[in-house]
Amino acid sequence: MANNDYRHIIGEGLWHNNIILKQSLALCPLLAVTGSATNGLGLGLATMVVMVASNLLTSMAKGIISKAVRIPANIIIIASLVTLIDAMLNAWLHPLHKVLGLFIPLIVTNCAILGRVESFAGKSPVLPSIVDGLAMGLGFTWVLTMLGGIREIVGSGTLFANASLLLGSHFAFLETTVIPDYLGLLLVILPPGGFLALGTVLAIKQKVTLILQQRKALAAAPVSGG
Template sequence: MMHHDTQPPAAAAHRNRQIWAAGLWDNNIILKQSLALCPLLAVTSSATNGLGLGLATMVVMVAANLLTSMAKGIISKAVRIPANIIIIATLVTLIDALLNAWLHPLHKVLGLFIPLIVTNCAILGRVESFASKSALLPSMLDGLAMGLGFTWVLTMLGGIREVIGSGTLFANASLLLGQHFAFLETTVIPEYRGLLLVILPPGGFLILGAVLAIKQKTEQVLAERRAIAAAAVTGAQS
């Protein structure tokens, strides 16, 4: 039986904002949970590759959360995890076949990392901890928010590595993603000879470490500002 969301509009809106904030920043798959680091380091040698893998993963997350939420009333708890894995594996197989058929150059570049989406702990984690216990709309939003959070980090890291490593941004976007994405291709530093280290996996570690440090410092500064503002309000009230 499908459960309908009966929360008041204000409460539902607040819950939706929390879902978006968690997926995009507060509980980001990479920046907070430190999951999916293997494809992160191997695939994000360019922004195009990061965007491609991120979008494929996002589609799987949204569909897996949707199907799990719809089926939660008919799947026994005893077999819920194996059933969820079957759902995810089926979706990844479909995505892999579609990419191979319609975006074959991108499929060749991403290679083994498309089937390995099945083993992404973040997908099974969201399906098990959220979608299997939540209504349809929140489950879809959670999958979309987490997927977008994963995608923007992959694309950003790929872009940083690509600019520093080769002086381009979204190189081969039209070849890998289709002609509609040709407008993304940019030469940021003309006649740049490149820095190979940044393109290789060790460079991924270095860039990821720098991004994590910036995130931690940003959150620290914001927390200090909130504490100062709260103290000022308390002092004014007293």
């Protein structure tokens, strides 16, 4: 596969075919978990690990799994990986595990993971499948983290609060007080605030996409002679 194809895969995952901004998937955990940037980052990284590993295993096994049992087999792979991630978080990052709660096991039901396994990893070589899982996972993670950051700043005036507690001491440098002595705005942290933040980000994304398309069209337009 040419480098240009890898750039296409990465661009699709991060922007053009983003799980949230384009496909509008995984909105339930998005609204419930992104009350803070720390929670969004934690769930995003966990989901990314599952996406990369499931794409890898599916691509490796596509030649030996019968088409008749392909979907059940893929679901078993995803469920096994989620169970492993859930146990690891519970053992090593228990505070984060408690905060994310049910949304870790519910990664199994994330349509984006099964969708990428079915549409890409089940038809592609191992390396492109890994890149696709990584790109899609990073695209999911940055949106969750950004929305969590927006809601946290507006809602409580902090950014990555309790990062050292939830993600480990190495993440203490992320903890920031953006607005000192801020009383907060509870509505933004609650689920309705998630809808407001997501709508704002979607509007910005559409505007940026339109501007880029216009610039591309202008660059491709023939220059008329004087």
